[in-house]
Amino acid sequence: MDEPAPASAPTAPALDEGPREGQSDRWGWDYCTNTAVRRAARRLGQLYGDISAPAGLMPTQHTLLTHLKLAAAASDPAAGTLQNLAAAMVMDLSALGHTLKPLVRDGYVELVPDARDRRVKRARLTEKGEAKQAEGQALWHVAQSRFDALFGAEESAALRRALAIVASEEFAEAFKRGE
Amino acid sequence: MDEPAPASAPTAPALDEGPREGQSDRWGWDYCTNTAVRRAARRLGQLYGDISAPAGLMPTQHTLLTHLKLAAAASDPAAGTLQNLAAAMVMDLSALGHTLKPLVRDGYVELVPDARDRRVKRARLTEKGEAKQAEGQALWHVAQSRFDALFGAEESAALRRALAIVASEEFAEAFKRGE
DNA sequence: TCACGAAACTGGTATATGCCACTATTATCA
DNA sequence: TGATAATAGTGGCATATACCAGTTTCGTGA
Numbered sequence: 108m109d110e111p112a113p114a115s116a117p118t119a120p121a122l123d124e125g126p127r128e129g130q131s132d133r134w135g136w137d138y139c140t141n142t143a144v145r146r147a148a149r150r151l152g153q154l155y156g157d158i159s160a161p162a163g164l165m166p167t168q169h170t171l172l173t174h175l176k177l178a179a180a181a182s183d184p185a186a187g188t189l190q191n192l193a194a195a196m197v198m199d200l201s202a203l204g205h206t207l208k209p210l211v212r213d214g215y216v217e218l219v220p221d222a223r224d225r226r227v228k229r230a231r232l233t234e235k236g237e238a239k240q241a242e243g244q245a246l247w248h249v250a251q252s253r254f255d256a257l258f259g260a261e262e263s264a265a266l267r268r269a270l271a272i273v274a275s276e277e278f279a280e281a282f283k284r285g286e
Numbered sequence: 287m288d289e290p291a292p293a294s295a296p297t298a299p300a301l302d303e304g305p306r307e308g309q310s311d312r313w314g315w316d317y318c319t320n321t322a323v324r325r326a327a328r329r330l331g332q333l334y335g336d337i338s339a340p341a342g343l344m345p346t347q348h349t350l351l352t353h354l355k356l357a358a359a360a361s362d363p364a365a366g367t368l369q370n371l372a373a374a375m376v377m378d379l380s381a382l383g384h385t386l387k388p389l390v391r392d393g394y395v396e397l398v399p400d401a402r403d404r405r406v407k408r409a410r411l412t413e414k415g416e417a418k419q420a421e422g423q424a425l426w427h428v429a430q431s432r433f434d435a436l437f438g439a440e441e442s443a444a445l446r447r448a449l450a451i452v453a454s455e456e457f458a459e460a461f462k463r464g465e
Numbered sequence: 466t467c468a469c470g471a472a473a474c475t476g477g478t479a480t481a482t483g484c485c486a487c488t489a490t491t492a493t494c495a
Numbered sequence: 496t497g498a499t500a501a502t503a504g505t506g507g508c509a510t511a512t513a514c515c516a517g518t519t520t521c522g523t524g525a
Contacts (some may be wrong), residue, residue, distance in 0.1 A: 137446055139426065140433055141327075141334040142349045146376045147449040148320075148327040149482075153376075154461050155320040156483085165483090165510060170321045190473060197325045197332075202512040204475065209510070226473045226520050247318065254319055257460055258452065266448050267316055270326040273437065273445075281436055282333050328512075335513085344480065344513090369503060381482040383505065388480070405490045405503040 144273075151254075158250040162243040168210060169247060171196070172240040175216065175232045187229035188221070197274050215239050323452075330433075337429040341422040347389060348426060350375070351419040354395065354411045366408035367400070376453050394418050 137143070155166050162169070174195060178187055193203040207230060210216040215236035221227035232240065255263045272278055316322070334345050341348070353374065357366055372382040386409060389395040394415035400406035411419065434442045451457055 137443075137450060139349065139352075139430060140437075140442055140446055141330045141345055141429070143446040143449040143453070144323060144327045144330050145346065145349070145481095146453040148323045149376045150453045150458060151320045151323050152482085154458060157462070166320055167324065167511065170318065170324070173318075188473085197328045198511090199513050200474070201476080201514075205513095206511060224473085224521075228474070250320070251318060253461060253464065257457065258319075262448070263319055264316075266445075266452075267319055267322040269441070269445050269448075270322040271316060274322070274325040274329045278436065279329060279333060282432060283336070285432065324511095331512085346481065367503080377481090378483050379504070380484075380506085384483095385481060403491070403503085407504070 144270075154254070155247070155250040158253075159243055159246045162239065162246050164239065164243050167206065168215075169240070169243040171206065171210065172215060172232060172236055172243065175230055176237065176240050179232060187231060188227050189218075189230060190227075192230055194276070210236070323449075333433070334426070334429045337432075338422055338425045341418065341425050343418065343422050346385065347394075348419070348422040350385065350389065351394060351411060351415055351422065354409055355416065355419050358411060366410060367406050368397075368409060369406075371409055373455070389415070 152166055159166060159169060164172070171192075174192070175187070178192075189200060189203055189207075193200040196203060198206070207216060207218070211218060214233055216230050217233050218228045219231055221229060258266070331345055338345060338348060343351070353371070354366070357371075368379060368382055368386075372379040375382060377385070386395060386397070390397060393412055395409050396412050397407045398410055400408060437445070
């Protein structure tokens with residue numbers, strides 16, 4: 108009963124037909140959480156990517172544009188600085204910088220230096236970027252709906268909650284403390 | 287309830303302290319399953335990576351070596367071909383080829399052409415590779431144990447099961463059929 | 466105010482991954 | 496058997512992501 112719904116959801120493929128065999132997993136995929144997450148990430152990248160491709164954005168790029176849009180809407184003062192953006196994305200600052208480059212190059216995002224603290228730069232959606240985000244949003248919705256329909260909306264939400272915990276700052280800190 | 291255990295597990299950080307705020311998520315991280323998985327993957331990459339770093343292997347590399355070891359142990363005839371390996375890793379064949387390069391370069395893996403079908407190549411662990419795998423395995427165990435202790439062993443297993451479904455071939459096929 | 470340490474990026478290098486074009490081999494079938 | 500389709504990899508190019516070294520700018524304390 109403490110089993111997560113996904114494992115027994117009627118809409119989800121039977122786990123028994125997966126790589127598992129009886130009690131133990133023939134390939135060991137069931138043992139490593141890190142591996143399990145990466146495999147799922149690659150698969151979802153394929154599935155969402157196939158659908159989002161027409162917009163010409165990688166899934167991560169769309170996520171970035173969406174985050175910038177939401178941050179702007181919330182008019183959070185601290186939001187938008189590369190530092191905060193990186194933390195929110197659970198991404199290395201330099202990785203974010205590299206990831207942002209093609210978006211800046213293509214005119215979807217602009218980097219605005221802060222007037223008060225010249226070390227700081229803020230990433231902001233351009234008009235073109237907003238349009239592209241909206242375009243991608245429509246396609247994303249198709250993918251997300253299909254995923255929810257297949258995996259189960261409840262189970263999908265539960266999975267996201269579990270993953271949010273794993274991705275959280277608090278979890279990382281506790282992990283690093285060796286608890 | 288149909289809530290996944292992780293969300294209420296005593297060992298897991300309170301979700302309310304995460305990015306969520308009241309009913310809606312301030313940054314939208316709770317909406318996209320793909321984004322949620324990627325964020326968690328980056329975080330786990332950091333956490334497992336920090337611990338596994340002393341072995342000098344990236345998490346993905348260790349996963350690859352481990353898979354090759356298990357495949358060899360199971361003496362599965364079809365296993366080991368790059369094609370099958372890629373499918374098992376839920377990875378593009380060319381991506382696997384690229385990923386394998388540093389491992390071959392460093393002498394952990396060797397690519398053996400098949401005698402019967404000269405198109406086919408099999409990846410195989412070298413002795414050095416087996417040693418490195420074992421070294422990484424010990425470190426990996428530390429990370430996995432810590433994760434399970436923090437997230438909850440049951441919840442961790444449940445999460446892996448859910449992710450295995452998402453990563454499965456069957457799920458991808460159903461998704462692509464548009465169901 | 467000046468030295469020094471902290472903070473925020475930038476750029477270089479390496480791995481991770483995907484798509485596409487191309488080559489080599491094998492399988493099919495008229 | 497010979498043309499054609501299918502399969503398995505390889506290599507090039509682009510993005511994703513990390514770590515580290517270096518630069519600029521701030522903040523702080525003597």
